[in-house]
Amino acid sequence: MPTPLFYLFAVIMLAGGIGIVAMRNPxxxxxxxxxxxxxxxxxxxxxxxxxxxxxxILVYTGAVMVLFLFIIMLLDLxxxxxxxxxTPTLLAGIIIPLLLVLQLVAVFQTSDLGDxxxxxxxxxxAAEAQLPNDIPADSQIRKELKQGxxxxxxxxxxxxxxxxxxxxQVIGILLLVATVGCVSLSKKLIPxx
Amino acid sequence: MxxxxxxxxTMVKIVGFTFVLTLPIIAYSxxxxxxxxxxxxxxxxxxxxxxxxxxxxxxxxxxxxxxxQPLADGLKFILKEDFTPSxxxxxxxxxxxxxxxxxALLTLAVIPFGSELFGEKLVIADVSVGPLFIFAIASLSVYxxxxxxxxxxxxxxxxxxxxxxxxxxxxxxxxxxxxxxxxMIFGQLxxxxxxxxxxxxxxxxxxxxxxxxxxxxxxxxxxxxxxxxLLLLPxxxxxxxxxxxxxxxxxxxxxxxxxxxxxxxxxxxxxxxxMKFALFFLGEYAAMIVGxxxxxxxxxxxxxxxxxxxxxxxxxxxxxxxYAGLIHLxxxxxxxxxxxxxxxxxxxxxxxxxxxxxxxxxxxxFFELALINILVAAVIMAAPNMVERGEIGALIVLIIGVIAFxxxxxxxxxxxxxxxxPQSL
Numbered sequence: 120m121p122t123p124l125f126y127l128f129a130v131i132m133l134a135g136g137i138g139i140v141a142m143r144n145p146x147x148x149x150x151x152x153x154x155x156x157x158x159x160x161x162x163x164x165x166x167x168x169x170x171x172x173x174x175x176i177l178v179y180t181g182a183v184m185v186l187f188l189f190i191i192m193l194l195d196l197x198x199x200x201x202x203x204x205x206t207p208t209l210l211a212g213i214i215i216p217l218l219l220v221l222q223l224v225a226v227f228q229t230s231d232l233g234d235x236x237x238x239x240x241x242x243x244x245a246a247e248a249q250l251p252n253d254i255p256a257d258s259q260i261r262k263e264l265k266q267g268x269x270x271x272x273x274x275x276x277x278x279x280x281x282x283x284x285x286x287x288q289v290i291g292i293l294l295l296v297a298t299v300g301c302v303s304l305s306k307k308l309i310p311x312x
Numbered sequence: 313m314x315x316x317x318x319x320x321x322t323m324v325k326i327v328g329f330t331f332v333l334t335l336p337i338i339a340y341s342x343x344x345x346x347x348x349x350x351x352x353x354x355x356x357x358x359x360x361x362x363x364x365x366x367x368x369x370x371x372x373x374x375x376x377x378x379x380x381q382p383l384a385d386g387l388k389f390i391l392k393e394d395f396t397p398s399x400x401x402x403x404x405x406x407x408x409x410x411x412x413x414x415x416a417l418l419t420l421a422v423i424p425f426g427s428e429l430f431g432e433k434l435v436i437a438d439v440s441v442g443p444l445f446i447f448a449i450a451s452l453s454v455y456x457x458x459x460x461x462x463x464x465x466x467x468x469x470x471x472x473x474x475x476x477x478x479x480x481x482x483x484x485x486x487x488x489x490x491x492x493x494x495x496m497i498f499g500q501l502x503x504x505x506x507x508x509x510x511x512x513x514x515x516x517x518x519x520x521x522x523x524x525x526x527x528x529x530x531x532x533x534x535x536x537x538x539x540x541x542l543l544l545l546p547x548x549x550x551x552x553x554x555x556x557x558x559x560x561x562x563x564x565x566x567x568x569x570x571x572x573x574x575x576x577x578x579x580x581x582x583x584x585x586x587m588k589f590a591l592f593f594l595g596e597y598a599a600m601i602v603g604x605x606x607x608x609x610x611x612x613x614x615x616x617x618x619x620x621x622x623x624x625x626x627x628x629x630x631x632x633x634x635y636a637g638l639i640h641l642x643x644x645x646x647x648x649x650x651x652x653x654x655x656x657x658x659x660x661x662x663x664x665x666x667x668x669x670x671x672x673x674x675x676x677x678f679f680e681l682a683l684i685n686i687l688v689a690a691v692i693m694a695a696p697n698m699v700e701r702g703e704i705g706a707l708i709v710l711i712i713g714v715i716a717f718x719x720x721x722x723x724x725x726x727x728x729x730x731x732x733x734p735q736s737l
Contacts (some may be wrong), residue, residue: 146404146462153455173444181451182481185458189477192462192470259499263440272441272501 125165132158140212143200145191149184156180167238170271240267253281325436329425330417337645338597339382341652347378348653349660392586397464400583404463409584409591412456416598419446423605424504425644426615427511427625429637434615435504442503443491446606447484450561453599454480457563460592461580472579475569475667482674483560483567489682490553493546493689494610497535507614511622515613516547521620529620536696546689551611553678553685558603560674563596565659569667604651605644612647615640676728680721687714 135155142148156179163172236242247264254260260277263270279287343358350357361384362376396405422442426434439445454477461473494516498506514521519531532540560567571579581592608614616622617639625636665673691710698707 146401146459150404150455150459169439169441170444173441173448177444177448177451181448181454181484185451185454185477185481188455188458189474192458192474263500268440270440270500273499 125162128158128161128165130158131155132162145194146188149188149191152187153180153184156184167269168271170275238269243267243269321432322436325432325434326421329436330420333425333645334417334420334598334601337601337649337652338594339386341597341601341656342385342593343378343381344653345656345659346381348656352657352660386590389587389590394586394588397583399465401463401465404459405583406588408456408460408463409588409595410456411459412453412595413591413598415449415453415456416595416602419449419602420605422446422503423602423609424507424614426637426641428632429641430634433504434637434641438502438504440500440502442501442506443495443606443610444501446602447488450599450602451480451484453595456592456595457580460584464580464583466583468576468578469580469582472571472576472582475576476563476580479563479567479569479670479674480561482671483557483678486553486674486678486682487557487561489679489686490550490557491610492682492686493550496686496689496693497532497543497547503609503614507609507616510613510618511616514620515611515616515618517544517551517611518618519544521618535693539692539696542692543689546685546692547611549681549685550689551607553682554610555607557674557678558607559655559658560670562599562603564600564655566662566664567670568664569670600655601648601652604648604655608644608647608651615644617643672728676725680725684714684718684721687717 132155135151135153135158138151139148139155142151156175160172160175160180163169163175243264244267247261250261250264254277258273260270260273263273347357347359349355357378358381359378360373360375361378361381363374363380365371365373396402421436422439422445424433424435424438428434457476457480458473461469461471461476464470495501497516498509500506510516512521513519513531514529516531521529521531530538530540532543534540535543559565563569563571571581576582581589584592612618617625625633625639627633691707691714694710695707698704
């Protein structure tokens, strides 16, 4: 992605992030979070990760935040807006992010980025030859790589349903259990007459 | 220099497809709605607005069958007083109309309007995640309606906003699940390639191409020869669920509960006036057009003429001839307009659902039907390979599993249907 675009979306994302904590009105905070997510999705798209970027919008912005907003709108906003910020909360809010930033710096200092290759038409065509043999010759992945386009959806699907098939199913069952648990917890118990 | 030309071409496409092509279609679909509903109800409809020559001192106006009605409507909306009530949250009140209109227009970016004109693909952004992009961006339009309802600071508006919030989230699930069998058949998410597949194999709902050696070819031949015809069953089911979910997503009748006049005055846009109201109104129609375009692209061959006729538009080197793009654009628009008329027909014939019926339809019927549909399509597609590898036992177990799952789902749905609402304690 061209550098100016990266800065544009990074600024949008950071402005949204600051807005979440700076706004007094919870709905405005939720809106800032939506803006932040959209900026993040744009950054993913800039990294050629179209699928991840779109999922960011589809799952977080389109579903999770809608539910958040749903709950926030049912709150008593006057009470929320009058709430004072206490000193310990403020201190924790400064110290914990600072620690995380330090950790991030440490990771970048010690990590070896290796021989980084940008995604271009030639590098994609070259990558086709290095694919493992269990991907058949007439598959969509090989076809698109040969044309010099990145089949990111197919690649993620291929990895997910072959190498990580078992963890995927375990997560599926975990989510199902969580859903059933939620429903049974929120159900009113009717006493026997 | 190259990048400048690229930007210029993209700008031309954006302006052409969004402002020159789609906005007039939106305006005229409002007119079509009024005229078509009038025909359905044995009325006349707006047939007078034409060139107002009497304003300039002539004897008679030219009525033109009311074709200038959209212009007059637009002028009226702009000239009306733009009133902002004092009890609203100003920022969100102003933001909401834009948030309904913009996502609907943004989704146009990935819709292929035609094949190629002067070597340029007639699509603004040829991305590899087409349908997902449309679902993702269209799901943002729920914020417009929700913010409108909340910021209006009015009970009825708020109910409308909350209703639409719940309705859109519920039907997004059915929408996403119903399209999976279709995407499994195409094997990819690039809408241009999906349409090209249909140009070669025939439309998804009518996979027949004439010509060739046998007189006609069957499009699903690669999925197990003649047995591929079984795939039409899950595809029809997908088409049905998808279309009904699009109705719910666009808040059209019979699912227009967020703006249900009999219960909520005007719903989420009760407090809005003039151009801000018009933006909600037009946003609904824009979403309807994008929905029709998506249905046409996935199930009715998009811009392809179908039935093997597209082969006639190719030259000897297998490239499109120069004018192919225009013919394909025409074919696409014809199909989309036919679908818009279908939307209007449904609106004026089917009565409104009750809210609990709507939720039951989404969560109990469509959700489970779409799940079963995915399994059926997967088994049909996997069967030829499994037979070839001699895994007939596994195939039979799979089929029994799908049947058992379907029966279990049916029983659960039935039991939910019978259960009465808990009586007050």
